[in-house]
Amino acid sequence: MKTIRLMIMVALLAPAALAQAPLGKPSPAEQAIAWAQAGIKQDASRVQPYNDLALGYIRRARETSDVRYYEQAEAAIQKARKIDPDNFETSKAEVMLLLGRKEFATALDSARALNKKMPDDVLVYGLVADADIELGNYKEAEWAAQWMLDMRPGNVPGLLRGGRLRVLFGDAEGAMDFYNEAYQKTPPVETESQAWILTQMAALQESAGNIDAAEKLVRSALDKFPNYYLAVEAEAQVKIDENKPAEAVQLLRERNGQFPTLASKYALAKAMESAGMLEQADGAYAAFESAARAQIGAADNANLELVHYYLGRGNNPGEAMRIAKLEAARRQDAATLDAHAWSLYANAWYVEAQAEMAKALAVGVRDAAFFYHAGAIAARGHDAAAAARFLNEALQLNPPAEIAGPARAELQKLQAASAASPALTSNAEQMDAAGMATP
Amino acid sequence: MIARLAITAMVFSLVASAGSLRAQTPAQQNSTDQAIQSLELHVKMYPQDFAGYDGLGAAFLQKGRETGDADYYERAKTALAKSLDLDSSDPAAYSAMTHMAVACMAEHRFRDALAWAQRALALGSGDPSPWAIAGDALADMGEYDAAAAAYANLENPLASEEEQRGLSFERESRLSSLELVAGHTQKALDLMRSAVHTAIQTRMSSENIAWSEYQLGEELFQAGDYAAAEKADRAALEEYPSYYRALGGLAKALAAQGRLDEAAEHYRKAIAVVPFPEYAAALGDVDSKLGRTEQAKKEYELVGFIGRLSEINQEIHNRDLAYFYADHDIKLDQALLLARKELEVRRDIYTWDVLAWALYKNNQLQEAADAIAHALQPGSADALIFFHAGMIQERLGNASMAKTFLQRALDLSPQFNVRHAESARAALAGLQALEAQSASAAPGEVSHAR
Numbered sequence A: 001m002k003t004i005r006l007m008i009m010v011a012l013l014a015p016a017a018l019a020q021a022p023l024g025k026p027s028p029a030e031q032a033i034a035w036a037q038a039g040i041k042q043d044a045s046r047v048q049p050y051n052d053l054a055l056g057y058i059r060r061a062r063e064t065s066d067v068r069y070y071e072q073a074e075a076a077i078q079k080a081r082k083i084d085p086d087n088f089e090t091s092k093a094e095v096m097l098l099l100g101r102k103e104f105a106t107a108l109d110s111a112r113a114l115n116k117k118m119p120d121d122v123l124v125y126g127l128v129a130d131a132d133i134e135l136g137n138y139k140e141a142e143w144a145a146q147w148m149l150d151m152r153p154g155n156v157p158g159l160l161r162g163g164r165l166r167v168l169f170g171d172a173e174g175a176m177d178f179y180n181e182a183y184q185k186t187p188p189v190e191t192e193s194q195a196w197i198l199t200q201m202a203a204l205q206e207s208a209g210n211i212d213a214a215e216k217l218v219r220s221a222l223d224k225f226p227n228y229y230l231a232v233e234a235e236a237q238v239k240i241d242e243n244k245p246a247e248a249v250q251l252l253r254e255r256n257g258q259f260p261t262l263a264s265k266y267a268l269a270k271a272m273e274s275a276g277m278l279e280q281a282d283g284a285y286a287a288f289e290s291a292a293r294a295q296i297g298a299a300d301n302a303n304l305e306l307v308h309y310y311l312g313r314g315n316n317p318g319e320a321m322r323i324a325k326l327e328a329a330r331r332q333d334a335a336t337l338d339a340h341a342w343s344l345y346a347n348a349w350y351v352e353a354q355a356e357m358a359k360a361l362a363v364g365v366r367d368a369a370f371f372y373h374a375g376a377i378a379a380r381g382h383d384a385a386a387a388a389r390f391l392n393e394a395l396q397l398n399p400p401a402e403i404a405g406p407a408r409a410e411l412q413k414l415q416a417a418s419a420a421s422p423a424l425t426s427n428a429e430q431m432d433a434a435g436m437a438t439p
Numbered sequence B: 001m002i003a004r005l006a007i008t009a010m011v012f013s014l015v016a017s018a019g020s021l022r023a024q025t026p027a028q029q030n031s032t033d034q035a036i037q038s039l040e041l042h043v044k045m046y047p048q049d050f051a052g053y054d055g056l057g058a059a060f061l062q063k064g065r066e067t068g069d070a071d072y073y074e075r076a077k078t079a080l081a082k083s084l085d086l087d088s089s090d091p092a093a094y095s096a097m098t099h100m101a102v103a104c105m106a107e108h109r110f111r112d113a114l115a116w117a118q119r120a121l122a123l124g125s126g127d128p129s130p131w132a133i134a135g136d137a138l139a140d141m142g143e144y145d146a147a148a149a150a151y152a153n154l155e156n157p158l159a160s161e162e163e164q165r166g167l168s169f170e171r172e173s174r175l176s177s178l179e180l181v182a183g184h185t186q187k188a189l190d191l192m193r194s195a196v197h198t199a200i201q202t203r204m205s206s207e208n209i210a211w212s213e214y215q216l217g218e219e220l221f222q223a224g225d226y227a228a229a230e231k232a233d234r235a236a237l238e239e240y241p242s243y244y245r246a247l248g249g250l251a252k253a254l255a256a257q258g259r260l261d262e263a264a265e266h267y268r269k270a271i272a273v274v275p276f277p278e279y280a281a282a283l284g285d286v287d288s289k290l291g292r293t294e295q296a297k298k299e300y301e302l303v304g305f306i307g308r309l310s311e312i313n314q315e316i317h318n319r320d321l322a323y324f325y326a327d328h329d330i331k332l333d334q335a336l337l338l339a340r341k342e343l344e345v346r347r348d349i350y351t352w353d354v355l356a357w358a359l360y361k362n363n364q365l366q367e368a369a370d371a372i373a374h375a376l377q378p379g380s381a382d383a384l385i386f387f388h389a390g391m392i393q394e395r396l397g398n399a400s401m402a403k404t405f406l407q408r409a410l411d412l413s414p415q416f417n418v419r420h421a422e423s424a425r426a427a428l429a430g431l432q433a434l435e436a437q438s439a440s441a442a443p444g445e446v447s448h449a450r
Helices: A007-012 A028-042 A048-064 A068-083 A088-100 A104-117 A122-135 A138-151 A156-168 A172-185 A191-207 A211-224 A229-241 A245-255 A262-274 A278-293 A303-311 A317-330 A334-346 A350-362 A368-380 A384-397 A404-420 A422-433 B007-015 B029-045 B050-067 B071-086 B091-106 B110-122 B130-140 B144-152 B161-181 B185-201 B206-222 B226-239 B244-256 B260-273 B277-289 B293-307 B311-327 B332-345 B349-361 B365-376 B383-396 B399-412 B420-449
Strands: none
Touching: A028 A048, A028 A191, A028 B110, A048 A068, A048 A088, A048 A191, A048 B071, A068 A088, A088 A104, A088 A122, A088 B071, A104 A122, A122 A138, A122 A156, A122 B091, A138 A156, A156 A172, A156 A191, A172 A191, A191 A211, A191 A229, A211 A229, A229 A245, A229 A262, A245 A262, A262 A278, A262 A303, A278 A303, A303 A317, A303 A334, A317 A334, A334 A350, A334 A368, A350 A368, A368 A384, A368 A404, A384 A404, B029 B050, B050 B071, B050 B091, B071 B091, B091 B110, B091 B130, B110 B130, B130 B144, B130 B161, B144 B161, B161 B185, B161 B206, B185 B206, B206 B226, B206 B244, B226 B244, B244 B260, B244 B277, B260 B277, B277 B293, B277 B311, B293 B311, B311 B332, B311 B349, B332 B349, B349 B365, B349 B383, B365 B383, B383 B399, B383 B420, B399 B420
């Protein structure tokens, strides 16, 4: 996976055609909000300014992670509905709000209904794709994204969905191409959009173990949109990979100074644990646990983080499995399936874990943590060859990843067992023959 | 100030190229009327068709361009707003947003034009044409580097060959104007010639071809090649008869060649199509030169009248009126006010130039020198700006600088303006005489001192 082309970055990091918005200047979402408000002031009987206002607030929520903007978006949608109950654009804004609030199943139903009503609206396919991706309906998502690109070749919303799907399908280079093209086509004044794309690219590079590249992309994202919380979170992940957990703690503390999410609180607690700040980590975990548990039944929850917490420092595998099952009943995306499989494994349901893991990997996703989980699960399922293959895959894919240590240890255990037990010799031979011995 | 290379004029070429409107925006006036009628019927029958309203808005823009009647821009905006009510978040909405930007450019609301173009781009349609309007707005705001960067985005490797040629036309014609502003006249001409070639090769609408030929004529005029400018304007008129821009351009080229009667005739024809104040002013100057004082007076009266016809006309013609008042030494305080007002929204070299000229006429010489420095800053090779710079320096007592600027104006384009070319020659002659006088007086003084 080292083959992701770094030359793409040269273009990315070149100066923008139009200067970035300086600090203190309204953000793109704030400008959109101001624009919509001016439109309402000019003519409060028109529906479109209210739709624009709703979209502006939804964008602002993405810019800041402050979910209170969704309430304002909802209010704008209600006003739009009063003016024109059947307005199609209002319906689209409504679906975007549902997606923002992570009500994916409802969003999918609404988006499909809109798609039926207006089958040539490119963005509606995007909304269908978004909901499908979140729910794990990858084939349907691929169909919708492909429609977007077929209907309007090279359109940015289509490229972004395509990029995301290519990541999930394990085509990192293809995803990078799409993201790069989308980035080039995004006007420089759209600073948050550019920063968002750069952050996605950084995450992709990070997952491939290209830490320097990831760091450069993150820095570039922060140049475009200073203090962007998603980029700061990505930078913290890079610091963890660089074995600088104290710096990650510092970054995440700053990030959590404003509108922390449950996920960012969990990331901070984890970074503290990695930095050996165990007392503080326990305090942070406890705060996270209490807040996350209150949201277990909600659409916008941190159930996957909660599962991983209970499988780690929280040391409550039973509860982890219960929550993972709950979440897997809601959505079947790769991350949820992986968490479910890992929780089953922790509770010694190895066969079920293996089946669930196979489902997670079936889409083609290439993630070091997933491969490590798959390897460990396969090892307990007495499939040493598969275990070795997965563990080696994890180590080759992302050597500096957090799971590298445990993966290496698991692989050594596997080799030791293979050497000690003649019954496993055939597996060990298979491992050697495949060139998959411990690096 | 007839037809300085106005970026604003360019944006209309995009009316025909944004979205799927190429077939819906006919070049000829009658077919534009037909298109409007047909699209009005279409949106009545299909009131949920956002593309229909977008097409109607584009047709109104075209009509506004053809008639110079600013009311059409209002009607265009109403239709485009309706289109955006129906669809504003899908990438397809970029077309209506781009047309909205064009409407704002026509009304000289450059910031709004830029904002609409940026909104269109933010939809990520994959069509780079909104970059053209973004660049136009930036150029009118005097942000030439940013404009050039915006124009550089007018490429789309995924587009068909025909679309790529269309983008190449948009890019080259605009970059040509920027090169001219930077004083790279030959490069500007090469780019414009290539744009004309592309327009003809790709069989663009007659009006688009005519516009590019007219624009080439303007550049040739600036380069002092009046015969070639005449040829380009005549080609434009052959392509699109009664094209008022080409009629005005041709009149100017004829006047520069001393064919004043013919020039007057063509100015009258241009005014009959679109009564722009700059044409009336130029006709007045030509008639005045021909000794038709009464006729010229009437035409000068017409200038102010047209400029005050409507609120939007006042906005659009601020600069032309400011030049007119300053050139003719009337309403000089108003000239300065209009120039300052224009500078609030438009900071290109021509607005700095008119401000400098109005300041000069109001005897605010140091401020005039500062303003003309802005006009000269990009390196522009524009005879009228050189003339203004020369006159300002002359009044400031900087004889050497004044002579240089006046000489450059006349070297570049010996008949750059019916009214001012002679003034430039006279001022230069005066300065040279003074120099000769002081040169001959100087030894005598020395001798006397001895």
